[in-house]
Amino acid sequence: MIIFGWRVVFFTLSKGVFHCPDCGGDREYRRRQGRNFFTLFFIPVIPLNKTGGEFVECDTCHGRWNLGILEVPTTAQLALMPAMLLRMAIAQVLRSGDYTHAAARGRAVTVVREAGDPSYDDGALTADLGRPFDEVRVEMARASSALAPEARESILRAAAEVALTDGPLSVNEEGTLSAVGADLGLTHVQVTGVVSLARQSSGH
Numbered sequence: 218m219i220i221f222g223w224r225v226v227f228f229t230l231s232k233g234v235f236h237c238p239d240c241g242g243d244r245e246y247r248r249r250q251g252r253n254f255f256t257l258f259f260i261p262v263i264p265l266n267k268t269g270g271e272f273v274e275c276d277t278c279h280g281r282w283n284l285g286i287l288e289v290p291t292t293a294q295l296a297l298m299p300a301m302l303l304r305m306a307i308a309q310v311l312r313s314g315d316y317t318h319a320a321a322r323g324r325a326v327t328v329v330r331e332a333g334d335p336s337y338d339d340g341a342l343t344a345d346l347g348r349p350f351d352e353v354r355v356e357m358a359r360a361s362s363a364l365a366p367e368a369r370e371s372i373l374r375a376a377a378e379v380a381l382t383d384g385p386l387s388v389n390e391e392g393t394l395s396a397v398g399a400d401l402g403l404t405h406v407q408v409t410g411v412v413s414l415a416r417q418s419s420g421h
């Protein structure tokens with residue numbers, strides 16, 4: 218007696234970490250796809266058509282999700298976001314002034330380290346200064362909406378303080394602070410207020 222039939226076999230295409238809505242946290246996932254097999258004695262022998270689309274399966278709760286779920290930032294990525302936005306804001310403002318100024322660079326590195334990125338150093342700052350800022354600005358504008366207004370103001374404040382390390386703000390530096398403030402979703406009034414507070418505390 219030969220027993221034959223069809224069976225769906227799932228293949229793992231890739232693995233990673235995602236934010237599982239059911240578990241409510243970062244979990245390992247498998248990106249999978251099913252395929253029909255012709256089976257003989259319950260053993261898949263001939264691959265047939267693919268069934269449906271790919272999906273993401275949580276390793277912990279085995280919940281299944283559409284691939285779109287991978288675009289939701291993980292908790293770990295969200296935790297890094299303020300420090301990343303701060304890095305990008307500072308690099309843009311520093312580049313619009315005298316970015317070779319040792320004290321300003323030192324201040325920039327210290328501020329980013331204190332914001333939660335302890336491995337940040339002068340080499341990483343140099344790399345940040347060379348980034349394509351047109352692209353960075355698009356990302357910043359997208360990401361900043363996830364932060365509270367106070368957090369966005371404090372990012373601009375830190376960038377203004379770095380710019381003020383080597384003396385009063387140049388026209389260029391002021392222009393960049395306005396642009397960064399706008400990317401951070403702050404109004405003109407908020408930007409002016411934050412920059413004037415930074416001026417007062419720096420004495421310039």
Ligand SMILES: [Zn+2]
Nearest residue numbers: 237240275278
């Ligand atoms: Zn889960």
